[in-house]
Amino acid sequence: MPVVWLRVALAFYSVGLIYSVVVLGRRTNWITRFTAPAMQLGMIFHFVSLAETFHSQGRIGISSVHDLESLLAFMLMFGFALVFVRYRTVTPGILIFPAVFLLTFAAAVGKNPIAFSSPTLRKPWIAVHITLILAGYAALLFSLAACVLYLLQERGLKAKSRLAISRLPALDVIDQIGYRSLLLGFPFMTFGLLTGVVLAQAEYGPAFIADPKILLSLLMWVVYIVLLYTRWSAGWRGRRAALLASAAFVAAIAAWTANNFSSIHRFMR
Amino acid sequence: MTFALWGVNHNSAPIELRERFAIPAHSLGAATQELALQPEIEEAMILSTCNRVEFLVRSRNGRADLHGFLQQHLQLNPAEYDGCLYRHHDREAIRHLFRVASSLDSMVVGEPQILGQVKEAYATARAIGAVHSELDALVTSAFAAAKRVRTETAIGSSAVSVASVAVELAKKIFGSLEGKCVCLVGAGKMSELAARHLVENGAARILVANRTPANAEALADAFGAEVIGFDELYTHADRADIVISSTGSQQPIFRREHGEAFMARRKNRPMFFIDIAVPRDVDVSVGKLDGVFVYDIDDLQSVVATHVADRHREAERAEGIVNAEVEKFIARQSRHEAVPTIVSLQEHLEGIRLAEFDRVRGKLSALTPEQQGAVDALTRGIINKVLHTPISTLKTAAQNSDDPGSSAAIELIKRIFNLEKAGVTNLEKEGAEPPKSKSAKTS
Numbered sequence: 046m047p048v049v050w051l052r053v054a055l056a057f058y059s060v061g062l063i064y065s066v067v068v069l070g071r072r073t074n075w076i077t078r079f080t081a082p083a084m085q086l087g088m089i090f091h092f093v094s095l096a097e098t099f100h101s102q103g104r105i106g107i108s109s110v111h112d113l114e115s116l117l118a119f120m121l122m123f124g125f126a127l128v129f130v131r132y133r134t135v136t137p138g139i140l141i142f143p144a145v146f147l148l149t150f151a152a153a154v155g156k157n158p159i160a161f162s163s164p165t166l167r168k169p170w171i172a173v174h175i176t177l178i179l180a181g182y183a184a185l186l187f188s189l190a191a192c193v194l195y196l197l198q199e200r201g202l203k204a205k206s207r208l209a210i211s212r213l214p215a216l217d218v219i220d221q222i223g224y225r226s227l228l229l230g231f232p233f234m235t236f237g238l239l240t241g242v243v244l245a246q247a248e249y250g251p252a253f254i255a256d257p258k259i260l261l262s263l264l265m266w267v268v269y270i271v272l273l274y275t276r277w278s279a280g281w282r283g284r285r286a287a288l289l290a291s292a293a294f295v296a297a298i299a300a301w302t303a304n305n306f307s308s309i310h311r312f313m314r
Numbered sequence: 315m316t317f318a319l320w321g322v323n324h325n326s327a328p329i330e331l332r333e334r335f336a337i338p339a340h341s342l343g344a345a346t347q348e349l350a351l352q353p354e355i356e357e358a359m360i361l362s363t364c365n366r367v368e369f370l371v372r373s374r375n376g377r378a379d380l381h382g383f384l385q386q387h388l389q390l391n392p393a394e395y396d397g398c399l400y401r402h403h404d405r406e407a408i409r410h411l412f413r414v415a416s417s418l419d420s421m422v423v424g425e426p427q428i429l430g431q432v433k434e435a436y437a438t439a440r441a442i443g444a445v446h447s448e449l450d451a452l453v454t455s456a457f458a459a460a461k462r463v464r465t466e467t468a469i470g471s472s473a474v475s476v477a478s479v480a481v482e483l484a485k486k487i488f489g490s491l492e493g494k495c496v497c498l499v500g501a502g503k504m505s506e507l508a509a510r511h512l513v514e515n516g517a518a519r520i521l522v523a524n525r526t527p528a529n530a531e532a533l534a535d536a537f538g539a540e541v542i543g544f545d546e547l548y549t550h551a552d553r554a555d556i557v558i559s560s561t562g563s564q565q566p567i568f569r570r571e572h573g574e575a576f577m578a579r580r581k582n583r584p585m586f587f588i589d590i591a592v593p594r595d596v597d598v599s600v601g602k603l604d605g606v607f608v609y610d611i612d613d614l615q616s617v618v619a620t621h622v623a624d625r626h627r628e629a630e631r632a633e634g635i636v637n638a639e640v641e642k643f644i645a646r647q648s649r650h651e652a653v654p655t656i657v658s659l660q661e662h663l664e665g666i667r668l669a670e671f672d673r674v675r676g677k678l679s680a681l682t683p684e685q686q687g688a689v690d691a692l693t694r695g696i697i698n699k700v701l702h703t704p705i706s707t708l709k710t711a712a713q714n715s716d717d718p719g720s721s722a723a724i725e726l727i728k729r730i731f732n733l734e735k736a737g738v739t740n741l742e743k744e745g746a747e748p749p750k751s752k753s754a755k756t757s
Contacts, residue, residue, distance in 0.1 A: 198486075202607050205613050280580070283604050283605060
């Protein structure tokens, strides 16, 4: 049953996908009117799907890759809702919606979910660890989206092109979205990694540190700190911030997919 | 319908003549009153702005003559304004008013002030009772048309002056201008205007730097700004988020190294240079720096040009809306006209019948009451047969009031049966129409 709700959510999210494809190319803004309501409806169905999943498991936890994808997609949508409520703009969706769609698509349509059978995953602290890390990922993706929009808007204003001038939010608003999502995401990412370290220490002893997934995650965290520091102390924006955010994002993707090379995160037997 | 609109505007008359037509706000009420008291005129409204002076009236016979009023009140001879004055009647007068209120007849198409000016003229005329019934309905319909144009087209959505484009761009960079700092380099009319627009939109602090300190002081007094010496310009300019430069310097004042220094001190917070000087004050290389935006006068003017083109395209759609609203108004008017016309038509013919009956009453006295009754029924029957087609035409006209031809049909029937006078006296006698009763109160 959760899958059905997730597919309904997916149908609504497809509006967002269309939006992100057509919005920069079109002069008329008809799709913008449908986007926010459709995405809100999608979020409701997505929430129902997650709630049913957790209810049937009898706990809040992750039992397959699909759960993970669905949870991350929901967190992205939650972030989108926060931005929408605060800044009344759907433009970060240009990058967020495709990611949400892909994650939800994989979770809703993908066959034979890789089930995590390891008993380690049943520990409640693991759920905390995963949730915190996913929130950190979502914040990072938002900051990357803001960086890209900032670059687009900066280019548009410099090229004196009326497309960017009329469509995207003000440069300062985009900058604030990016900076605030970084600030908000940092504690999640940090505590997420800390809980992971503590759990791994307890489970595997000091050897865990050489694990590729752990190393990549630490690398991502370092880039994250550099990103925050340069923005805070030197006000790095635009091109340089976008480069750093992409580096952090690449590290995050690598860490996300590194399960197969990791002895600690290989939860399938 | 009996509306007439006389006027001069920026297209029809030179400024010298418009000045003589213009009626200052404090005497507008008196002038409107005087116009409303002219013979044959029932209602009147005067719109007087810097670009147009228009006299809108509803007259009894539909052919108002305002020459007398213009002569008396404004001392204008017909020879002076011949060829500059336009005169519209009924449908054309309605359409003109709707276009004016929707800002389609403005010098800058889509500018928003005109609607407010029409509203003021209406309020003045209404306050003194010069507008009370059909003209009231007409002007309120004009407001409705203007509102539709505003909400359904993008006619007023983009900036079409250099100063307002500068504000729009600044908002695209800084979001809100609240608390932003503006630096004026060189004092000129144009930079002053741009600064005024920025302050109106929330900019908080103004710095003024000018080679002639006296000019800087004068400008600073006007804005409550802070004067900085021209030699300290480079140490102060980075405090400003927006720099408006308009000096007569032959060499660029801001070069790449200045821009780099500013950005370092500003921690890369964006900076917006508005360069309205020719030759330019800001070197092209400054605009290549990250976070620095430079718009010169050509850039601003080309934005203005595209926005003006946008407005003209939207104006075409707006004309369609105005035409539809005009037809809707006329249709509504004819619906109001149809019912009283039917009543007066019946009363008119009944009056003829009774008069003729009276005339031959002596000759009919020999008849028996049954026979007299038969004659009565016969005459009644003839009248009903005669009236059948005109009345059913009027009824269809009232139902299909969307059809512009229906109004013409009503007019024609009124003319054939000579109902104009009969209808008016009838209505005044009964006081049946609510607007009419209002008129009785005010006059």
